Amino acid sequence: MEKNSLEVREQGQKIYDIYFRDSFEDLMEAMSGLGLSGRKVCIVTESHVAPLYLKEIYDLLNPVCAKVTTFSFSAGEAHKQLKTIEQLYEQLIRNHFDRKDLIVALGGGVVGDMAGFAAATYLRGIDFIQIPTTLLSQVDSSIGGKTGVDFIQYKNMVGAFHQPKLVYINVNTLTTLLDREYASGMAEVIKHGLIKDREYYHWIRNHQSEILSKDSQILAEMILKSCDIKRRVVEVDPKEQGERALLNFGHTLGHAVETLMDFSLLHGECVAIGCRLALKLSGKRGMISEEEVKEANALFDVFHLDQRFDRLTAEQIIETTKSDKKMAGGHIRFILLKNIGEACIDLTVSDEEMMEVLEEELE
Numbered sequence: 001m002e003k004n005s006l007e008v009r010e011q012g013q014k015i016y017d018i019y020f021r022d023s024f025e026d027l028m029e030a031m032s033g034l035g036l037s038g039r040k041v042c043i044v045t046e047s048h049v050a051p052l053y054l055k056e057i058y059d060l061l062n063p064v065c066a067k068v069t070t071f072s073f074s075a076g077e078a079h080k081q082l083k084t085i086e087q088l089y090e091q092l093i094r095n096h097f098d099r100k101d102l103i104v105a106l107g108g109g110v111v112g113d114m115a116g117f118a119a120a121t122y123l124r125g126i127d128f129i130q131i132p133t134t135l136l137s138q139v140d141s142s143i144g145g146k147t148g149v150d151f152i153q154y155k156n157m158v159g160a161f162h163q164p165k166l167v168y169i170n171v172n173t174l175t176t177l178l179d180r181e182y183a184s185g186m187a188e189v190i191k192h193g194l195i196k197d198r199e200y201y202h203w204i205r206n207h208q209s210e211i212l213s214k215d216s217q218i219l220a221e222m223i224l225k226s227c228d229i230k231r232r233v234v235e236v237d238p239k240e241q242g243e244r245a246l247l248n249f250g251h252t253l254g255h256a257v258e259t260l261m262d263f264s265l266l267h268g269e270c271v272a273i274g275c276r277l278a279l280k281l282s283g284k285r286g287m288i289s290e291e292e293v294k295e296a297n298a299l300f301d302v303f304h305l306d307q308r309f310d311r312l313t314a315e316q317i318i319e320t321t322k323s324d325k326k327m328a329g330g331h332i333r334f335i336l337l338k339n340i341g342e343a344c345i346d347l348t349v350s351d352e353e354m355m356e357v358l359e360e361e362l363e
């Protein structure tokens with residue numbers, strides 16, 4: 001695989017690099033600018049990822065860093081909670097971590113969001129790097145510095161913007177990922193095409209069989225393309241004052257479904273549900289054609305992103321959406337599509353419009 005990288009910039013200054021690799025071979029080289037010899041490192045990971053990749057990362061870091069400790073919690077969204085963060089703080093304190101020390105997030109989006117949040121808040125902020133191991137975390141969550149936890153059942157309700165010092169993507173880690181988790185990542189990939197890049201959306205459609213069979217060349221290309229789309233959005237609006245909200249396409253109703261289904265559906269599965277509903281709403285408003293709505297739905301179908309959520313009612317979903325973060329001055333901030341490849345922020349979606357699309361979907 002070609003060794004690629006992308007620079008993420010803010011106000012013209014490089015903040016960090018994203019490395020695209022098919023092994024961990026040059027991880028230490030990528031980290032060489034971080035002055036590891038004088039730093040303690042805590043590798044944060046979880047129970048599924050630890051047996052697969054922790055030893056390799058530990059063995060690479062151990063000879064180089066002042067000290068390496070590990071913190072592993074039980075896998076799953078249910079543990080993306082402040083309780084887990086408290087346990088991590090305790091371990092960092094016991095090991096005398098100070099401001100110059102470093103956290104390494106090794107895992108999917110749950111690890112990355114939590115390790116990043118601990119790094120943002122411990123001693124008012126220490127450095128961290130991302131080593132994402134799921135498709136979803138490689139194309140989305142490891143980039144852009146959104147970190148945080150769920151609070152009780154409220155999705156990502158407590159968090160901070162804190163940028164990593166490096167994102168190191170080893171595409172080969174996806175060989176151990178379950179198909180359902182892989183498909184969940186595809187929801188965010190399709191989202192990137194739908195909101196920002198029509199050509200990319202058609203590229204995904206045209207390469208669906210290689211993507212399904214995890215062709216390593218196509219997969220590497222897809223991850224790079226998706227990261228580049230997300231990079232461009234977060235560079236212009238790192239703290240979601242405007243344009244970055246477009247990355248929330250499918251998340252307005254998607255997050256409500258994720259919460260109400262008690263996290264039995266995966267994040268990407270709920271994003272796909274939310275995208276389908278937002279597409280339908282955009283179609284009903286005459287913004288995009290019925291043909292395009294059908295086509296986009298068919299692409300979600302290809303990746304088996306067609307989960308049912310009919311044990312919920314439309315009323316419940318609308319009510320839960322209102323207690324999410326996506327409220328702006330009393331209005332729900334909705335992302336709609338003007339075209340395939342072009343999204344917009346809309347504050348005028350009414351309860352009646354949401355009710356109509358939800359009821360049709362729940363029929």
Ligand SMILES: NC(=O)c1ccc[n+]([C@@H]2O[C@H](COP(=O)([O-])OP(=O)(O)OC[C@H]3O[C@@H](n4cnc5c(N)ncnc54)[C@H](O)[C@@H]3O)[C@@H](O)[C@H]2O)c1
Binds near residue numbers: 109140173
């Ligand atoms: N910060 C952001 O910008 C952002 C963006 C999108 C999603 N998210 C968050 O990310 C989370 C979802 O991330 P996710 O889909 O990576 O979930 P996850 O971290 O729970 O990982 C999914 C599953 O795959 C397992 N796993 C991880 N890597 C593996 C590997 N290489 N081989 C085998 N199994 C592996 C995990 O143990 C877990 O069971 C959600 O909490 C979501 O809110 C954050």
Ligand SMILES: O=C(O)C(=O)C[C@@H](O)[C@H](O)[C@H](O)COP(=O)(O)O
Binds near residue numbers: 140156188240248
């Ligand atoms: O990076 C962003 O910005 C996103 O919105 C990406 C989303 O895919 C991701 O799920 C994010 O965590 C949602 O953020 P939230 O602020 O709506 O919780």
Ligand SMILES: [Zn+2]
Binds near residue numbers: 188251
């Ligand atoms: Zn998401």
